Amino acid sequence: MATAAGAKGLMYFDSLTALWHMDGHGFYVWLAYALTFLPVAVMVWLPVRRQREHWRWIAAEQRRADSVQPGVTDK
Amino acid sequence: MWTFIHKMGSPPWFFRFSGTVVKWLLPLTLVLLAVGAAWGLLVAPPDFRQGNSYRIIYIHVPAAVVALAGYYVMAFAGAVSLIWRIKMADVTMRAAAPVGAVLTAVALVTGAIWGKPTWGTWWVWDARITSMLILLFLYLGVVALFEAYENKTAAARACAVLSLVGTVNIPIIYKSVDWWYSLHQPASIKFTGESAIDSSMLYPLLLMIAAFYCLFAVTVLLNMRAELVWSHRESGWLQQLVRKA
Amino acid sequence: MSADVPLLSLRAAFARQFLRHFKALMSSPADMANPLLFFFMVVTLFPLGLGPDPERLSTMAPGILWVVALLSSLMVSSKLFASDYEDGSLEQLAIAPYPLSVLVLGEVTAHWLATGFLLAVVSPLFGVMLGLPQHGLGVLCYSLLLGTVCLTLIGAMGSALTVSIRRGGLLMSLLIIPLNVPVLIFGTTAVSEAIIGGNPSTWLALLGGLAMGSLALVPLAISAALRVSLDN
Numbered sequence: 001m002a003t004a005a006g007a008k009g010l011m012y013f014d015s016l017t018a019l020w021h022m023d024g025h026g027f028y029v030w031l032a033y034a035l036t037f038l039p040v041a042v043m044v045w046l047p048v049r050r051q052r053e054h055w056r057w058i059a060a061e062q063r064r065a066d067s068v069q070p071g072v073t074d075k
Numbered sequence: 076m077w078t079f080i081h082k083m084g085s086p087p088w089f090f091r092f093s094g095t096v097v098k099w100l101l102p103l104t105l106v107l108l109a110v111g112a113a114w115g116l117l118v119a120p121p122d123f124r125q126g127n128s129y130r131i132i133y134i135h136v137p138a139a140v141v142a143l144a145g146y147y148v149m150a151f152a153g154a155v156s157l158i159w160r161i162k163m164a165d166v167t168m169r170a171a172a173p174v175g176a177v178l179t180a181v182a183l184v185t186g187a188i189w190g191k192p193t194w195g196t197w198w199v200w201d202a203r204i205t206s207m208l209i210l211l212f213l214y215l216g217v218v219a220l221f222e223a224y225e226n227k228t229a230a231a232r233a234c235a236v237l238s239l240v241g242t243v244n245i246p247i248i249y250k251s252v253d254w255w256y257s258l259h260q261p262a263s264i265k266f267t268g269e270s271a272i273d274s275s276m277l278y279p280l281l282l283m284i285a286a287f288y289c290l291f292a293v294t295v296l297l298n299m300r301a302e303l304v305w306s307h308r309e310s311g312w313l314q315q316l317v318r319k320a
Numbered sequence: 321m322s323a324d325v326p327l328l329s330l331r332a333a334f335a336r337q338f339l340r341h342f343k344a345l346m347s348s349p350a351d352m353a354n355p356l357l358f359f360f361m362v363v364t365l366f367p368l369g370l371g372p373d374p375e376r377l378s379t380m381a382p383g384i385l386w387v388v389a390l391l392s393s394l395m396v397s398s399k400l401f402a403s404d405y406e407d408g409s410l411e412q413l414a415i416a417p418y419p420l421s422v423l424v425l426g427e428v429t430a431h432w433l434a435t436g437f438l439l440a441v442v443s444p445l446f447g448v449m450l451g452l453p454q455h456g457l458g459v460l461c462y463s464l465l466l467g468t469v470c471l472t473l474i475g476a477m478g479s480a481l482t483v484s485i486r487r488g489g490l491l492m493s494l495l496i497i498p499l500n501v502p503v504l505i506f507g508t509t510a511v512s513e514a515i516i517g518g519n520p521s522t523w524l525a526l527l528g529g530l531a532m533g534s535l536a537l538v539p540l541a542i543s544a545a546l547r548v549s550l551d552n
Contacts, residue, residue, distance in 0.1 A: 011117045019117065022127035025192050029130050032188040033112065036134040036181050040108075040290065043177050044101075047297035054304040058317045061308075157544075212498040219494060223485045229551040233481050236544050237495060240477065243537070244499050247530070251502035258509060 084161045086303055087312035093296045100293045107286035114279035122276075131189040133279055137287035139182035139207055143245070145175035145291055146210065149217070150242040153235030163299075165231040168238070169221065170298035174291055176214035183207050202256035206249050213241045333418040337426030345434040352434050355392045359439060362388045363446045378451035382460070382511035385446060386504055389439055389464055390471060394496070396435045397475025398482075398489035400428075401546065405483045414550055420543035428476045428539070436468025452515070459514035459524070463507040466527040470503045473538040480545035484552035503530060 013019040022029050082088045115133030122129035149171040156164035186204050187197050198204075217234050224230030272280070307313045328336065345352060366384045367377055377384075404410040404427075413423050443464050444457040452460060478496035482488030510523035 012120055013117065022130070023121070025126055025128040028128050028188050028192050029116070032131045032185045033116070033134060035184050035188070036138065037108075037112075039177055039181055043174065043294055044290075044297065047294070047301040051297070051301040051304050054301065054308065055317060055320075058304070058308050058313065059320075062314065062318060209498045209501055212494070216495040216498065219491055220481065223482070223488065223491055224552055226552045229484075229548050232548045232551070233545065236541055236548060237481060240499065240538075240541050244502070247502045248498070251505040255505045255509065 084163045086163065086307055086310075089163055090300060090303055090313075090316075093300055097293060097296050097300070100289060100296070104286060104289040104293050107282065107289055111279055111283035111286045115283060119276050119279050120273075125193055128189060128192040129276075131185050132276075133283045135182055135185040135189055136280060137284040138178045138185065139203070140284055141287040141291050142175050142179040142182055142207070142210060142214075144288070145171055145178060146213065146238070146245065147242060148291075148295075149175060150235075150238040153231075153238045157232060157235045157239075165235075166299050166302055167295065168235060169231065170295045170302065171291075172214060172217050172221070172234070174294045174298070176211065176218060178287070178291070179207060179211040179214055183211060200256075202253045205256070206252045209248055209252070210245070213238075213245070217241075327417060330418065330422055333416075334422050334426040337423045338430050341427045341430035342433065345430060352438065355396050355435055356438060356442060358395060359388055359392045359446065362391065363449060366450070374451045378453065378515070381447060381450035381452040382456070382508045382515070384450060385443060385452070385460060386464075386467070386508045386511070389443070389468065389507075390497075390500055390504060392439060393436065393468065393471040393475050393500075394493045396431070397472070397479050397496075398492050400431055400476050400479040401483045401549075402479070405549070410483075410546060411550060414547060420546065421539035424476070424480075424542045424546065425535075425539045428472060428542070431476070432469060432472040436472045437465065440464035440468055452511075455517075456511050456515040459520050460511050462524055463510045463520075463527055466524065466531045467503045467507040469531040470527075470534045471500060473534040473542070474499050474503075477538055477542045477545055480542045480549060482549075483546075484549040503527065506530065 011019070013022075020026050020030075083092070111133065115130055119130070119133075121127045149168050152164045152168035152171065155161055156168060183204065186207065190199050190204075191197050217238050220237055221227075221230045221234050224233055304313065363384065366380070370376065370380065401410060404413070414420060416423065440461055443460050447457050447460050474496050475492075478492040478499075481495065482492040485491060506523050506526045510520040510527065513520040513523060
């Protein structure tokens with residue numbers, strides 16, 4: 001709220017409701033932005049998660065191999 | 076510079092370098108996207124003719140620009156992999172393809188949404204949207220071709236050949252669609268009129284374009300890193316890195 | 321290879337490939353007639369689907385004829401390298417002491433004569449069926465003559481990329497349809513311009529440019545694609 005009020009001088013719209021409505025175009029604008037940032041977020045998140053999973057997999061393999069014979073996986 | 080490119084061809088070197096880059100590039104991308112979107116949504120004044128719906132430009136145009144540039148990145152990486160047989164270039168090409176495809180789809184969807192309040196229909200066969208659609212087909216073709224091949228090394232080379240042919244074709248396609256559109260255009264309104272854009276609207280647009288370029292770069296790097304961690308899971312350098320962590 | 325076979329000149333190597341494939345294609349007239357029949361029947365679908373109003377058909381005729389020509393080209397392209405791949409002669413071509421792109425060009429030329437060229441020659445008949453005005457028929461024929469060169473070459477490249485994939489025909493179509501868009505646009509516009517009394521020569525020149533460019537560059541892509549397919 002405070003930031004919105006502080007930005008009011010900068011912001012074109014008079015209020016948050018006006019920002020949401022966008023003179024009747026709100027549906028389209030917010031839909032478009034949502035349909036952009038959602039895929040973008042997923043697109044960035046998927047490889048991060050994939051890398052973490054692979055990393056954990058390798059660490060687990062190392063622990064498993066270590067319990068049999070220490071340090072054997074290092075080359 | 077050549078030594079730098081050579082070093083990039085080595086997976087452990089690339090992994091370390093990309094790790095450092097991603098560490099600052101990812102937050103930078105998020106900040107640029109947030110600031111640019113806020114600027115375009117909140118601060119910039121509405122368009123005289125289109126009102127507030129024009130604010131979609133701040134995501135539609137950057138997505139479209141980067142989607143097109145991304146195809147060239149993909150094709151260039153493919154060419155490098157074909158000519159000099161550098162495996163990392165393969166990885167780059169395959170990392171870029173889905174990112175470009177997603178951004179093209181985003182450009183198409185936002186373009187269609189923008190079209191509804193502006194021209195009354197969800198879909199209009201204007202030059203830009205039609206070219207974007209063909210670009211999407213070109214991207215999907217590369218992805219489909221890779222999936223269809225059994226031998227993945229051959230698959231990468233096939234995709235390199237296809238995306239190179241696509242690259243040569245893209246300017247021809249864009250130009251021909253442009254001409255096609257201007258010939259069949261209804262006499263009344265010019266759908267994609269290029270009116271001079273005011274600086275209060277131009278700056279946030281440029282910022283968002285820069286943000287999307289950073290987004291492309293960081294996503295490609297993240298994809299490449301994820302792939303490397305899997306494909307090199309047996310190699311010593313990665314094993315040591317995991318141990319140290 | 322025990323005996324020393326003298327190396328043919330490039331022109332002779334091209335001619336040998338061309339003649340071999342041309343004779344094979346000529347020997348089965350049914351295979352040549354099928355794409356034409358396809359063209360014939362699909363063109364008939366359009367009046368059935370759109371209604372027989374001659375004015376509407378004649379305005380749509382350039383587009384219809386060209387799209388159907390494109391579809392026919394897709395159909396025949398998918399079979400282009402298939403038999404060579406299966407019986408191993410593709411591998412022989414790849415290790416032959418001649419540039420693969422020249423050998424490929426020989427095969428593709430024979431293919432074009434038996435498919436695209438034929439299509440262009442009989443196209444005025446189908447143009448008449450769709451009510452295309454007389455002065456558009458010649459341009460239709462020219463545009464298809466030039467355009468099918470591009471369609472055949474790009475189709476061959478698609479075939480080369482997918483020949484090692486099971487049921488690669490559909491994937492091939494997906495790959496090359498976007499690449500054929502400029503040819504389609506230039507071809508239809510040439511005919512449309514001719515119908516309304518304008519000057520189609522710019523568009524025919526563009527088609528000619530595409531055809532020349534394709535002849536020069538696409539065989540390289542085809543041979544690269546063939547080598548990749550052989551590695552799959």
